[in-house]
Every structure is written in C-alpha cells, then in structure tokens.
Amino acid sequence: MKSLKLxxxxxxxATAALSTFAMAGETVDSIKAKGYVQCGANTALAGFSAPxxxxxxxxxxxxxxxxxxxxxxxxxxxxxxxxxxxxxxxxALQSKEVDLLARNTTWTLSRDTKVGLNFAGVNYYDGQGxxxxxxxxxxxxxxxxxxxVCIEPGTTTELNLADYFRAQGMSFEPVVIENAVEAxxxxxxxxxxxxxxxxxxxxxxxxxxxxxxxxxVLPEIISKEPLGPAVRHGDEEFADIVRWTHIAMLExxxxxxxxxxxxxxxxxxxxxxxxxxxxxxGDMGKALGVSDDWAYNVxxxxxxxxxxxDRNVKAKLGLERGLNALxxxxxxxxxxxxx
Amino acid sequence: xxxIAIKPPSQSGIVNWMKENLFSNKLNTVxxxxxxxxxxxxxxxVVDWGILNAVFAADASACKAASDGACWGVISEKYRFxxxxxxxxxxxWRPLLAMVWFVGLIICSLLRSFxxxxxLPLWIASLIGLGILMWGGVLGLSYVENxxxxxxxxxxxxxxxxxxAAFPLGILLALGRxxxxxxxxxxxxxxxxxxxxxxxxxxxxxxxxxFPLFLPEGVxxxxxxxxxxxxxxxTSAYLAEVFRGGLQAVPKGQYEAAAxxxxxxxxxxxxxxxxxxLRIVIPPTVNSFISMFKDTSLVLIIGxxxxxxTAKVAITDPVWRAFYIEVYIFVAAIxxxxxxxxxxxxxxxxxxLRKGExx
Numbered sequence: 001m002k003s004l005k006l007x008x009x010x011x012x013x014a015t016a017a018l019s020t021f022a023m024a025g026e027t028v029d030s031i032k033a034k035g036y037v038q039c040g041a042n043t044a045l046a047g048f049s050a051p052x053x054x055x056x057x058x059x060x061x062x063x064x065x066x067x068x069x070x071x072x073x074x075x076x077x078x079x080x081x082x083x084x085x086x087x088x089x090x091x092a093l094q095s096k097e098v099d100l101l102a103r104n105t106t107w108t109l110s111r112d113t114k115v116g117l118n119f120a121g122v123n124y125y126d127g128q129g130x131x132x133x134x135x136x137x138x139x140x141x142x143x144x145x146x147x148x149v150c151i152e153p154g155t156t157t158e159l160n161l162a163d164y165f166r167a168q169g170m171s172f173e174p175v176v177i178e179n180a181v182e183a184x185x186x187x188x189x190x191x192x193x194x195x196x197x198x199x200x201x202x203x204x205x206x207x208x209x210x211x212x213x214x215x216x217v218l219p220e221i222i223s224k225e226p227l228g229p230a231v232r233h234g235d236e237e238f239a240d241i242v243r244w245t246h247i248a249m250l251e252x253x254x255x256x257x258x259x260x261x262x263x264x265x266x267x268x269x270x271x272x273x274x275x276x277x278x279x280x281x282g283d284m285g286k287a288l289g290v291s292d293d294w295a296y297n298v299x300x301x302x303x304x305x306x307x308x309x310d311r312n313v314k315a316k317l318g319l320e321r322g323l324n325a326l327x328x329x330x331x332x333x334x335x336x337x338x339x
Numbered sequence: 340x341x342x343i344a345i346k347p348p349s350q351s352g353i354v355n356w357m358k359e360n361l362f363s364n365k366l367n368t369v370x371x372x373x374x375x376x377x378x379x380x381x382x383x384x385v386v387d388w389g390i391l392n393a394v395f396a397a398d399a400s401a402c403k404a405a406s407d408g409a410c411w412g413v414i415s416e417k418y419r420f421x422x423x424x425x426x427x428x429x430x431x432w433r434p435l436l437a438m439v440w441f442v443g444l445i446i447c448s449l450l451r452s453f454x455x456x457x458x459l460p461l462w463i464a465s466l467i468g469l470g471i472l473m474w475g476g477v478l479g480l481s482y483v484e485n486x487x488x489x490x491x492x493x494x495x496x497x498x499x500x501x502x503x504a505a506f507p508l509g510i511l512l513a514l515g516r517x518x519x520x521x522x523x524x525x526x527x528x529x530x531x532x533x534x535x536x537x538x539x540x541x542x543x544x545x546x547x548x549x550f551p552l553f554l555p556e557g558v559x560x561x562x563x564x565x566x567x568x569x570x571x572x573x574t575s576a577y578l579a580e581v582f583r584g585g586l587q588a589v590p591k592g593q594y595e596a597a598a599x600x601x602x603x604x605x606x607x608x609x610x611x612x613x614x615x616x617l618r619i620v621i622p623p624t625v626n627s628f629i630s631m632f633k634d635t636s637l638v639l640i641i642g643x644x645x646x647x648x649t650a651k652v653a654i655t656d657p658v659w660r661a662f663y664i665e666v667y668i669f670v671a672a673i674x675x676x677x678x679x680x681x682x683x684x685x686x687x688x689x690x691x692l693r694k695g696e697x698x
Binding site: 043044045046047050051052053054055056057080081082083084085087088091092094095096097181185204205207208209210316317 | 655
C-alpha cells in the first residue's frame with residue numbers, strides 16, 4: 001500500500017523547489033470555471049476508492065470528493081477521478097493534474113512541509129496491526145517473539161514492524177512477498193505465523209480466507225496512520241472548503257442529520273447550530289466563498305460521515321467505527337464549530 | 340520417378356506412428372507409459388478444476404463452497420470491467436465498436452492484397468473516427484475523458500499506436516546510426532544507447548512523475564499521451580538496433596550496384612536496401628512487437644488501467660479477492676490470443692516473402 005513512499009519523498013523534496021505553488025483562490029476559481037473537481041484517487045482500495053464492476057468509483061475518499069463538488073458547484077456528480085499510484089500522487093497534485101488528493105494519504109510532518117502539501121483534515125484513522133491463525137493460541141502482539149512475518153517489501157509497514165520488534169526486544173523472521181494478494185494467500189497457506197498491514201486492510205483480507213474464523217486480528221496497533229485529503233500548499237481558500245466540507249459531514253452526523261431527513265431539519269429545526277449549518281441563517285457559505293446552502297447540498301447529495309462510512313468501509317470491509325467514531329461515542333472525530 | 344510409391348504402407352496411420360515413435364523398444368515403452376499417465380492425470384485435474392467442479396454463476400458464496408473447482412463466476416461478474424475499465428457502462432458499445440474496427444483495420448493492413456497507397460488515408464480516417472468514438476463530445480456522443488479509458492481497448496491502443504509510430508522512427512534511427520554525417524550519427528547513437536540503457540519502467544516513471552514538474556506553469560500534457568510517447572521512444576530504440584542488423588546483413592554489393600546505377604541515397608534505401616533488410620529482420624521485429632504488446636502492461640505502475648491493471652483492480656474487490664487465479668487465467672488467455680496471432684502471421688509472412696528465394 002505504501003511502497004515507494006520513501007523514494008517519492010526524496011524525489012519530491014528535490015523537485016518541490018522547481019514547482020510553483022498555486023495562488024490562494026486560484027483552484028476554486030478554476031473548479032468553478034471548468035465545472036468539475038478533478039480528484040486524485042487510489043487505483044483500487046476497497047472501501048476507500050475503487051471502481052465497481054460497472055466501472056463507477058466508490059469509497060470513503062470518493063465520497064469526500066463528491067462532497068467537495070457538492071459544496072462548490074452544488075452538484076455532487078461534478079467530480080472526476082484520476083487513479084494515481086502511491087508514487088505519482090504528489091506530482092499529480094503539484095503539476096495541477098488534480099485539484100484534490102483524496103487517496104488515503106498519511107498526514108506526516110515532511111509531507112505537510114517539504115513535499116508541499118496542505119492536509120485538510122483526517123477522514124480515516126488507521127494504524128498497522130497483526131493477523132495470526134487462531135490455532136496458534138496467540139492473543140497479543142507481545143507473544144510474537146521469533147515469529148515469521150509475511151510482508152510486502154519497501155513499505156513503511158516493513159519499517160514500522162522492525163521498529164516495533166526492536167522496541168519490544170523481540171526478533172522476527174521476515175518472509176518478503178512482492179504483492180499484497182499473494183502475501184495474504186501465503187499467510188493463509190501457513191507459510192508464516194503473522195501477516196501485517198494497516199488494520200483496515202487486515203480486516204478486509206481476513207474475509208477472503210477459506211474460513212475467516214480461523215484467523216484473528218490482534219488488538220495491538222503499532223503505528224499511527226491518520227489518512228486525509230490534501231491540497232497544494234498555499235491553496236488556502238480551497239483547503240478551507242475541503243476541511244469544512246469534511247467537518248460539515250461530521251457535524252451533520254452529530255446532529256443526526258442524514259440525506260433522508262435533511263429537508264425536514266432545514267424546514268423545522270429551531271437549533272441555531274443546525275440553521276447555520278444548513279444555511280437558513282448566517283452566512284457561513286459566503287465566508288468560504290461558496291453558496292450558503294453548501295452544507296445542505298453535501299448532506300442531501302452525499303450524506304453525513306456516518307452514512308458514507310457505513311456504505312463504504314463497513315459494507316465493503318466489515319469494519320466497525322473504532323477510532324473513527326464521533327467523539328460523543330468515544331472516537332476521534334471531533335468537528336470544530338461551524339459559526 | 341515417383342517417390343510416393345516407394346514409401347512402405349506400414350509407415351502411415353496413427354497406430355504405426357505410435358509403434359514407431361513411442362513403443363519402439365522396452366525403455367521407450369516404459370517412458371512413454373509414464374509420460375502418458377502424467378499427462379492424462381494432469382489434464383484430468385485441469386478438467387475437474389476448470390469445468391466439472393467449476394462455478395460459472397456470478398455467486399461468490401457458491402464459489403466459496405466449491406473449494407476444489409474454479410470460480411468462473413468472477414469473470415461473469417467482472418468481465419466488463421476487465422475489458423473496458425472505468426469507461427461508463429452505458430457507453431461501452433463505443434470502445435467495443437472501436438476495438439472491432441481497430442482489429443479489422445489491422446487485419447486488413449496485414450493482408451498483402453491490401454498493401455496499396457489508399458491504406459494510408461484509410462488509417463488516418465480511421466484514427467480520427469476512433470478518436471471521435473472513444474472521446475465523443477460530437478455527433479450526440481457524450482464526452483468521455485481519457486482518464487476513464489481502460490482495459491483491452493487501452494492495451495490495444497498503446498500497443499498498435501506504439502508499433503505504428505515506432506516503426507518509421509526505428510528505421511530513421513537505424514539509418515542515422517549508419518549515417519556518414521557525424522552529427523546525425525552521434526545523436527542517434529546517444530539516443531539509442533540512452534534509451535536501451537534504462538528499463539521501460541523508469542522511462543514511464545520519468546514521463547509520469549518527473550516530466551510534469553519541468554513543464555511551465557499551467558501546462559499539463561495528458562498522462563496517457565506521456566505514457567504513449569514513452570512507449571514509442573522506447574520501442575523505436577530497440578527496433579533501430581533490429582533494423583541495423585538487417586541493414587548490415589544486406590551485401591555491400593547491393594549498395595554499390597545501386598550507386599552504380601545512379602540512385603540517390605533515399606532511392607537506394609527505399610528500392611534496394613530496405614526491402615531486403617526488413618525481410619531479413621521479420622522474426623526479431625515481431626519478437627519486439629510481441630514483447631512490446633506485453634510490456635504495455637507496465638503502465639499499471641503509473642495508474643493507467645490497461646488490461647492487466649483492470650484485472651488486478653477487479654480482484655481488489657473483497658467479495659472476489661480469493662479468486663485471483665481465474666482472473667489471471669482469463670487475462671493470460673486474452674494476451675495469448677493476440678501474441679500467438681502475431682507470431683503466426685509473422686511466420687506466414689516470412690514463408691510468403693521467402694518464396695522468391697526458393698530454388
């Protein structure tokens with residue numbers, strides 16, 4: 001999933017100096033002029049960004065992109081997708097091939113600075129975990145001393161793994177397999193004790209086992225992977241719109257507003273917070289440089305964050321909300337006030 | 340006189356053939372029986388897995404239950420995506436028609452009776468027609484941007500446009516490399532050696548990741564076009580070396596005879612040298628084309644959905660992920676049909692063109 005990150009980091013750092021950054025507002029103007037938002041998407045990551053059998057893009061990141069289109073243009077369908085590999089994604093954003101990078105990209109310091117990105121929030125909190133066979137009797141990652149681990153080469157996953165085992169004073173034997181699908185099949189066939197990748201990936205791969213109940217995902221998460229949408233550095237006006245679109249989707253979930261009942265809320269709600277969100281009072285949209293019913297369009301056409309999560313991540317991967325629950329449910333999703 | 344009559348009748352017939360070739364003595368008989376047993380066993384396994392125990396309906400749970408059979412259901416479910424990629428489902432007749440047209444055009448161009456001057460305008464008209472069909476935006480067709488193209492049409496396009504454009508470029512480079520003008524020679528040698536010195540992946544990578552950063556502000560060259568140009572340049576360097584081999588194989592007397600007749604450089608090349616040189620290099624040229632056809636699958640590392648990439652994307656669907664073997668077999672079969680046709684055609688062409696040499 002994250003192969004070539006390091007190489008690309010270096011390449012981009014070297015070339016970032018050559019590229020010029022967009023002026024504030026330029027991207028929003030160009031989106032309004034051309035009439036659609038061009039998004040950089042993952043080539044295929046089920047639940048986040050993947051084409052269906054009919055060739056239609058679906059996923060959590062894809063929904064965010066549709067939401068931004070709804071906020072700026074009032075029409076969620078005005079989003080187009082460019083599939084990007086991990087290596088291409090930053091160049092594609094810098095060279096303006098895409099307006100918005102919604103491609104499960106981990107927010108890190110060097111990407112926010114050297115690579116010239118501007119992260120507009122976190123729409124999924126992920127982290128690296130382990131999967132083992134239930135028959136092994138292992139219930140915690142601290143019992144993995146001496147284990148053979150199936151892993152893909154050249155990824156941050158591999159580095160995290162080495163870091164974790166060193167910190168715990170344990171040893172492991174890596175079984176390096178180039179391709180994720182093959183790595184998982186090797187693990188299922190019993191060639192290694194452990195398979196490790198991002199927790200969202202583990203859950204989805206577990207479903208493909210001949211008998212999923214034979215395998216368990218260990219509770220330990222050994223790295224932090226806050227995944228979020230990114231825009232070009234210096235593109236503040238557009239970053240604001242993306243950031244607040246995401247927040248509006250969270251706020252809607254917190255207030256219980258869904259795509260089905262948003263019209264009722266808009267008509268009847270006496271809650272000033274809801275009225276500001278849906279644009280019946282105040283001029284929140286104007287402040288962002290979009291129409292005042294921006295959030296209404298987002299919720300009506302795309303839905304709130306919970307709806308998007310359920311139909312993508314939960315339906316496709318069988319994952320629960322976990323860290324991605326609202327703060328009111330013990331998660332990390334804490335929308336800033338819209339006022 | 341007639342040597343058919345001399346042939347003993349006992350040598351014909353399949354039983355006799357087997358007697359002679361498989362069971363001629365004790366050792367051969369034992370080896371033959373073991374081999375036949377293994378082949379039958381293997382084929383029985385293939386038939387069991389691929390046909391008898393296989394699931395053909397697009398039903399993932401039925402597939403999971405039939406653990407010792409193939410799941411062709413994944414193909415029934417995903418074949419449209421594998422063949423057409425993210426091209427809008429309602430409009431997929433357009434790439435289908437384009438593909439049929441394209442393949443028909445290629446087959447026509449390969450038949451010797453069609454080798455006339457009007458083939459060139461036909462190609463130009465066809466390419467314009469295909470562009471209209473694929474992009475749309477006119478004649479009531481909805482516009483489909485080329486980031487949505489994918490699958491077999493994309494693979495065919497990359498390969499055929501790559502071939503057609505790389506062929507003349509390769510000839511020019513080969514001639515340039517043998518040129519007596521130092522400046523031209525140095526340029527051609529430098530280009531050929533530079534391109535041959537790096538893998539195709541890095542050429543595609545440069546085209547897709549580095550190149551856009553060097554362009555002036557606001558100028559973007561389409562990703563597909565960049566990849567296509569990368570493939571053309573790469574193939575032309577290889578073809579240039581193949582053609583150079585052909586040029587060297589043409590006897591020096593041919594050049595001298597042409598010069599003695601007062602032909603100019605280009606006349607010599609066009610009428611005397613090239614026809615001979617190209618005929619000699621048919622096998623390595625076709626070899627280059629076949630390998631280029633398969634190399635187009637490398638564009639998946641720059642996020643273009645060619646045939647292999649759409650197959651890989653299809654099996655990231657959690658429901659169907661376990662049945663990747665079937666998908667790869669399906670794609671391999673498609674590649675095989677195209678590559679094998681190319682190879683057979685080249686064999687035929689070679690025999691045809693050799694007829695003049697037979698004494």
